Amino acid sequence: MPAQNKYQRVTISDVATRAGVSTATVSRVVNGGEGVAARTVAIVNQAIQDLNYRPNAAAQGLARQRAQTISLVVDEVGGEYFSQMLRGVQQATSDAGYDLLIYATRRNPTFIMPQQNADGVIVFANSLRDAEILRLGNADLPVVLLHGTRPPGCNAPLVTVENQRGAYELTQYLLEVRQYRRFAFLRGADGHDDALMREQGYREALTQHGLDYDQQVIGRGDFEEETSREVVTQWLRRGLKMDVIVAADDDSAIGAMVALRDAGLRIPEDVAVVGYDDIRLARFYDPPLTTVRVAIEESAHVAVEQLIHYLKHGSAESTIRLPTELVIRRSCGCC
Amino acid sequence: MPAQNKYQRVTISDVATRAGVSTATVSRVVNGGEGVAARTVAIVNQAIQDLNYRPNAAAQGLARQRAQTISLVVDEVGGEYFSQMLRGVQQATSDAGYDLLIYATRRNPTFIMPQQNADGVIVFANSLRDAEILRLGNADLPVVLLHGTRPPGCNAPLVTVENQRGAYELTQYLLEVRQYRRFAFLRGADGHDDALMREQGYREALTQHGLDYDQQVIGRGDFEEETSREVVTQWLRRGLKMDVIVAADDDSAIGAMVALRDAGLRIPEDVAVVGYDDIRLARFYDPPLTTVRVAIEESAHVAVEQLIHYLKHGSAESTIRLPTELVIRRSCGCC
DNA sequence: CTGAAAGCGCTTACAG
DNA sequence: CTGAAAGCGCTTACAG
Numbered sequence: 293m294p295a296q297n298k299y300q301r302v303t304i305s306d307v308a309t310r311a312g313v314s315t316a317t318v319s320r321v322v323n324g325g326e327g328v329a330a331r332t333v334a335i336v337n338q339a340i341q342d343l344n345y346r347p348n349a350a351a352q353g354l355a356r357q358r359a360q361t362i363s364l365v366v367d368e369v370g371g372e373y374f375s376q377m378l379r380g381v382q383q384a385t386s387d388a389g390y391d392l393l394i395y396a397t398r399r400n401p402t403f404i405m406p407q408q409n410a411d412g413v414i415v416f417a418n419s420l421r422d423a424e425i426l427r428l429g430n431a432d433l434p435v436v437l438l439h440g441t442r443p444p445g446c447n448a449p450l451v452t453v454e455n456q457r458g459a460y461e462l463t464q465y466l467l468e469v470r471q472y473r474r475f476a477f478l479r480g481a482d483g484h485d486d487a488l489m490r491e492q493g494y495r496e497a498l499t500q501h502g503l504d505y506d507q508q509v510i511g512r513g514d515f516e517e518e519t520s521r522e523v524v525t526q527w528l529r530r531g532l533k534m535d536v537i538v539a540a541d542d543d544s545a546i547g548a549m550v551a552l553r554d555a556g557l558r559i560p561e562d563v564a565v566v567g568y569d570d571i572r573l574a575r576f577y578d579p580p581l582t583t584v585r586v587a588i589e590e591s592a593h594v595a596v597e598q599l600i601h602y603l604k605h606g607s608a609e610s611t612i613r614l615p616t617e618l619v620i621r622r623s624c625g626c627c
Numbered sequence: 628m629p630a631q632n633k634y635q636r637v638t639i640s641d642v643a644t645r646a647g648v649s650t651a652t653v654s655r656v657v658n659g660g661e662g663v664a665a666r667t668v669a670i671v672n673q674a675i676q677d678l679n680y681r682p683n684a685a686a687q688g689l690a691r692q693r694a695q696t697i698s699l700v701v702d703e704v705g706g707e708y709f710s711q712m713l714r715g716v717q718q719a720t721s722d723a724g725y726d727l728l729i730y731a732t733r734r735n736p737t738f739i740m741p742q743q744n745a746d747g748v749i750v751f752a753n754s755l756r757d758a759e760i761l762r763l764g765n766a767d768l769p770v771v772l773l774h775g776t777r778p779p780g781c782n783a784p785l786v787t788v789e790n791q792r793g794a795y796e797l798t799q800y801l802l803e804v805r806q807y808r809r810f811a812f813l814r815g816a817d818g819h820d821d822a823l824m825r826e827q828g829y830r831e832a833l834t835q836h837g838l839d840y841d842q843q844v845i846g847r848g849d850f851e852e853e854t855s856r857e858v859v860t861q862w863l864r865r866g867l868k869m870d871v872i873v874a875a876d877d878d879s880a881i882g883a884m885v886a887l888r889d890a891g892l893r894i895p896e897d898v899a900v901v902g903y904d905d906i907r908l909a910r911f912y913d914p915p916l917t918t919v920r921v922a923i924e925e926s927a928h929v930a931v932e933q934l935i936h937y938l939k940h941g942s943a944e945s946t947i948r949l950p951t952e953l954v955i956r957r958s959c960g961c962c
Numbered sequence: 963c964t965g966a967a968a969g970c971g972c973t974t975a976c977a978g
Numbered sequence: 979c980t981g982a983a984a985g986c987g988c989t990t991a992c993a994g
Binding site: 636638639640650651654655657658682683685686687688689690691692 | 986987988989990
């Protein structure tokens with residue numbers, strides 16, 4: 293396509309000229325037409341249509357002192373979890389009439405909001421180190437934390453889910469209903485606060501049943517299929533025995549199942565497996581995975597609402613924690 | 628969090644004052660410091676740091692006449708396919724130093740790029756009707772089409788994958804190697820050009836082998852698990868017989884498998900199933916799904932490169948079509 | 963190497 | 979109901 297750059301933009305002055313009015317009037321029409329004569333509105337709209345005029349967002353943003361944009365900072369784009377989160381953020385954002393900017397920190401770990409191009413930012417809290425979150429919070433940009441925990445010294449609103457309680461209930465169930473006693477745990481990613489909370493819930497349930505947390509098998513799941521698969525393979529090679537593997541998320545639960553199956557073990561007859569999150573795959577896997585459903589999309593939605601509320605009224609809920617739900621499927625030997 | 632809105636932004640003038648230079652000099656430093664005395668650069672940078680100054684993107688955009696932003700228009704956020712596409716777009720965009728804006732048209736079908744807030748746009752072509760694509764193309768905004776086809780009268784660059792050939796090769800394989808003769812086809816979503824091309828490839832292979840396309844079973848898959856599941860259930864209820872179900876995408880292939888299994892049929896022994904795309908689930912499903920791998924992420928990457936090339940040099944490749952790859956797994960009865 | 967000044971395309975009191 | 983004009987925060991020839 294050898295086309296030239298013929299992109300000569302039409303501005304508000306062009307519209308004003310064609311309509312025979314001032315730019316102020318065009319501006320009023322563009323912004324709803326309050327207090328403009330109906331006849332004038334019609335003329336201006338005609339000119340706008342004729343010229344296919346679309347306002348320049350940068351100029352509007354500069355004049356209005358607001359970008360009408362929020363940005364979402366995540367660690368990485370991709371995967372089911374992210375996908376659901378983005379969906380929630382995108383819907384809420386567009387419903388509120390804001391634009392949505394996406395940043396990924398994974399490939400750019402020192403990411404520090406280079407510009408001032410949004411009115412506020414939703415930070416997937418596990419995507420930034422505490423220092424960076426603090427820096428954002430102390431800078432001149434309203435922040436809402438999504439998932440994770442609020443670092444000490446930070447007072448940005450936080451929207452998250454019941455990580456600790458969900459893990460507690462799940463473990464409780466495995467202990468009381470299934471009567472399992474030999475547990476193995478696959479930790480989540482380092483520095484991931486949700487992972488820590490889940491681990492605490494798990495630990496709490498064990499302790500309450502008189503089991504020593506440290507005596508159970510523990511390994512790194514890293515929220516990754518590959519890692520957990522290797523870890524579990526090692527466990528089996530070393531002859532470790534367990535009734536059930538509790539993974540800090542569904543991805544590592546799946547890695548565990550792959551490893552078990554590769555070793556010729558049956559799930560759940562030989563070893564049961566449970567996860568956390570209830571990603572799409574959990575329902576489809578064979579056997580279907582017992583897990584804890586997390587309202588990912590809804591929490592994202594709520595985070596945006598909080599941010600926008602803050603932008604409009606200067607305040608927001610300090611902490612909102614959405615409930616989780618136990619989802620019993622075959623992998624835990626329950627049905 | 629009852630905090631007040633204390634967001635008093637620091638501007639280039641504040642920095643200039645503190646550094647004892649003009650705003651022009653600060654601007655030069657911010658933009659690389661070309662032709663500024665090393666000593667001055669240091670002083671200005673110090674002031675920038677002291678004040679935690681970050682340039683206002685709107686003002687920069689207005690002055691530079693470019694937003695340094697591209698937008699991505701998709702039909703819907705969510706799902707594996709989208710997720711991979713976004714990943715490719717986001718990486719390429721950020722590597723090139725651009726910001727990324729996301730729009731979803733599904734909930735806003737008459738979406739017409741309301742503002743002029745990006746330098747160019749990547750359109751997931753299946754997300755917009757032809758008329759809207761044309762309108763965008765004729766407007767003052769560089770467009771690159773991603774997947775789908777270019778509507779007549781539009782000359783925007785197109786980046787896509789080999790839909791027709793991939794489907795042809797897959798069908799060919801089923802005919803020649805597997806010797807299947809009774810085919811059923813699950814169409815993709817209406818108006819989805821990729822779906823049409825796949826159907827054509829399928830048809831071409833059948834015809835070449837002397838099979839009449841119209842005599843085979845055909846139904847709507849809609850690129851959706853639910854739809855295809857219902858359709859296949861109907862087929863079975865009506866007593867239709869088939870050796871293999873060819874689905875226009877993996878999601879509907881999975882719906883088909885669910886329906887078959889619900890009816891007590893074995894895959895692939897009783898009926899084989901194949902899909903298209905090679906989403907993550909395809910590998911994990913039981914049985915693993917034979918499909919055609921599509922370079923979703925890479926095509927997204929290339930689309931961004933083309934757009935940026937166009938922004939810089941005023942030209943881009945008219946059409947780029949990425950190759951696909953046959954992925955043979957158990958669901959087609961092949962191993 | 964540095965600064966004064968115009969200009970980018972809007973919005974919004976302020977007057978009338 | 980409408981317009982003239984200042985101002986939003988930058989960049990960039992142009993002078994020096």
